[in-house]
Amino acid sequence: MHDKPRILRTTTVARTRLFQVETVDLRFGNGAEVRYERLRNTTPGAVLIVPVRDDGQVLLIREYAVGTERYELGLPKGRIEPDEDPLTTAGRELMEEVGCGARSLEPLATLTVAPGYFGHLTHLVLARDLYPARRPGDEPEPIEVVPWPLARLDALLQRDDFTEARSIAALFLARERLHPPHFEEETPHP
Amino acid sequence: MHDKPRILRTTTVARTRLFQVETVDLRFGNGAEVRYERLRNTTPGAVLIVPVRDDGQVLLIREYAVGTERYELGLPKGRIEPDEDPLTTAGRELMEEVGCGARSLEPLATLTVAPGYFGHLTHLVLARDLYPARRPGDEPEPIEVVPWPLARLDALLQRDDFTEARSIAALFLARERLHPPHFEEETPHP
Numbered sequence: 001m002h003d004k005p006r007i008l009r010t011t012t013v014a015r016t017r018l019f020q021v022e023t024v025d026l027r028f029g030n031g032a033e034v035r036y037e038r039l040r041n042t043t044p045g046a047v048l049i050v051p052v053r054d055d056g057q058v059l060l061i062r063e064y065a066v067g068t069e070r071y072e073l074g075l076p077k078g079r080i081e082p083d084e085d086p087l088t089t090a091g092r093e094l095m096e097e098v099g100c101g102a103r104s105l106e107p108l109a110t111l112t113v114a115p116g117y118f119g120h121l122t123h124l125v126l127a128r129d130l131y132p133a134r135r136p137g138d139e140p141e142p143i144e145v146v147p148w149p150l151a152r153l154d155a156l157l158q159r160d161d162f163t164e165a166r167s168i169a170a171l172f173l174a175r176e177r178l179h180p181p182h183f184e185e186e187t188p189h190p
Numbered sequence: 191m192h193d194k195p196r197i198l199r200t201t202t203v204a205r206t207r208l209f210q211v212e213t214v215d216l217r218f219g220n221g222a223e224v225r226y227e228r229l230r231n232t233t234p235g236a237v238l239i240v241p242v243r244d245d246g247q248v249l250l251i252r253e254y255a256v257g258t259e260r261y262e263l264g265l266p267k268g269r270i271e272p273d274e275d276p277l278t279t280a281g282r283e284l285m286e287e288v289g290c291g292a293r294s295l296e297p298l299a300t301l302t303v304a305p306g307y308f309g310h311l312t313h314l315v316l317a318r319d320l321y322p323a324r325r326p327g328d329e330p331e332p333i334e335v336v337p338w339p340l341a342r343l344d345a346l347l348q349r350d351d352f353t354e355a356r357s358i359a360a361l362f363l364a365r366e367r368l369h370p371p372h373f374e375e376e377t378p379h380p
Contacts, residue, residue: 002261002331005254014204016211018227018307021204024256032330036256037208064195065305066214066226071192072305109347111355113303115255115262117208122355140222141192157299157363165301165312165355172362173347 003029012040038117045121047090048077048166050108050174051098052128057147058171059098059130062161063139073146073159074167077122090125096137098145102127108173111166124170126177150175193219202230228307234270235311237280238356240298240364241266241288242318247337248361249288249320252351253329263336263352265360267312280315286327288335292317298363301356314360316367340365 005026014021020040027033051059058075065072078093080086087105095101108124137143148156153171156162195216204211210230217223241249248265255262268283270276277295285291298314327333338346343361346352 002254002334004261007259013206014209014211016203016227019204019209019211019229021206021209021211026256026330028254028331030331034330037206038257039209063306064192064218066216067228067308067310068302068305069197069309071194072302074305109358110353111358112255112258112262112353113355115258115264115354116253118257119259120257140216140224141218141220144192154366163300163302164305165303165359168299168301169355169358169362172359176344 005029008033013037018042036116038119041119043120044080044082044084045086045123046077046079047086047093047123047125048075048111048170049090049094049125049127050075050170051094051100051102051130052126052150052174052178053130053147054128056150058150058174059100060146060148060162061097062144062146064141071161072164073156073162074164075170077166080123086123087125090123090127092135094127095133095135097139097143099132099134100130101133103129103131108170108177111169113166122166124166124173126174150178195219198223203227208232228309231309233310234272234274235276235313236267236269237276237283237313237315238265238267238301238360239280239284239315239317240360241284241290241292241320242316242340242364242368243320243337244318246340248340248364249290250336250338250352251287252334252336254331261351262354263346263349264354264357267356270313276313277315280313280317282325284317285323285325287329287333289322289324290320291323293319293321298360298367301359303356312356314356314363316364340368 005028008025012022024036076097080089106126111122195218198215202212214226266287270279296316298316301312
């Protein structure tokens, strides 16, 4: 293990409505000095929800993504408000984006998206025991809900509109939690 | 399916060494007009490599990440140079970061990290049939290589320094490619 680098100075170099860029001057344990750029965290992070119906269908959403300029399939998500618990955010966003509530909300994992450039955390939440419930959201057009059988994750991964690393990781993690796989080399069958 | 929104105008609002932020004015199919902010792509994307040894160990790296201000375990990765093929980038970065070459390099998937804010693509590459080979990199301190058995992915996911969505998705996808799992509900055994 290396000694942790020491931060010598941080300087904000750009600030827009959503983004804040700063430079960070660092000294590594071996004396090397480096200047990095990173996006500064200005929010408490986000939740990404895996809503699974009793019949094993995951409720995906299809939404326009301006970063890639196309409609993307993915999981419902939302920003955590200041002082809000991630499970509360998950329950709220599920009602706004999918039109259902969940009697069971359980944390699955906490992910980073690009830790070299961004400290942003995404809390994955497994939502089960769903019931119809809608809260108004702030989307410019209605979000399309697309049920997809979790058992057919392989076919979903073949689609070129299902590409977001967090959604892919979340579905694998949910599948592990709900149906731990059996590998041939680990559990040989007669 | 909705009609695709029409981009009315894009305006660069900040530019730093690494980041470029732009506003995008959009008109949705229903007439709603919205202004979004996104990070502009200034590079051809990145590769993330899953190097698997013949004994089933994945070669992870431990590296300081200034976004989260801690050492993170993850997969070797790097930026694609202009006009470079992703498999070429993968071979080069593997030598620089891990100290080995790969006789087999195969595409696994192409991921996005946050399509609502960023069009950046990451090409996942499975690297096998490894051999010792080192190229000098530009890291401020030597990168620590951490072999980890792919069969113990569950234990890796418990660690709080292995959190990057792309690395998690990549290891699940590599495991599916190398050892397709058998689920009890799909393939009942006597």
